[in-house]
Amino acid sequence: MDTQNPSAPPRAQSAPADNPARSRHHTGGVIHENTRHTTRFVVIGNHLTQHKELSLLAIGLGCHIQSLPTGTPADIKSLAARFKEGATRIAAALRELETHGYLRRERIRTATGRIITRTISCNQPGHRRPADTDCPPPPRTAHRPEPRPRKALPAVPQPTQAAATALHQQATDLLAGLRRHDPRLLLSATDTAHLTPGVIAWLEREVTPTTVRHALTTDLPDTPLRRPAALLAHRLAAQLPPLPPYRTPAGPPPPTRHQLRNCDGCDRAFRTPETETHCRDCRTTAPFTR
16 A cells, blocks of 8 residues: 655645745646555655755765665765765765764774774754664773782691602692592692692691592582682691601611620630621730631
8 A cells, every 4th residue: 555655735735825936726746656665765854855954965965874774884985986976065965964963973993993984874863862883882991990809819838848849749740630530620830839838738747648639629519619729728728637746756776786705715705796706805916817
């Protein structure tokens, strides 16, 4: 069904008295044969198509720009390549549209730092709304919130200097192997360096690596571990075993006490290894043969 133009008068109107040039019985006006559009159409207000101050070129250019898909180039160079009016006349028409609020051109900086001109078409001047554009807004670095500092890991026990040197590699290997028992315990190099002294403190307390590994990997929560290193640091400090019992340092071995035997020279008893046959006096005062 044809759609009537709402702006067309429903019936012929008599000419006003102050317009003698118009015939009272004029029949040469436009007649509309309208067919309803279902695809590839745009709604344009009569305030643009029948604007009293815009030039015909500006009106036509405004209608053309409003019909363009979002993102289509609408600069002077692109329009001059499309139409034969030339860049000078097209630039003047664009200024007319800007003056009456149908067009707005803004220079913006993209995320890559490039300066571009963004053309914003307004189908109803005075009703400013966010522009329908694919161009991303410039990054707002001035008000970007500062990143929150990462919370430090809990402190771990510290070993003695001698133990730290002797057991460092063993503790590092133990921490690196925890991910084989639970993939959630994959530690970074920084986290491993923080936890290593705590593991060494356990090892120097005569705790086996298997016991340390069991203490760190048993009864882990079923929920995802946001910071596994923090959990391990807490366990190393909270479950630290006591020092081993004190043991008296071992002294030099007692001297060997040989059995008594008689000297083959003077028959005097003396203590000596089985390899000796004469006492000290006989060995120093008289030569003898074995």
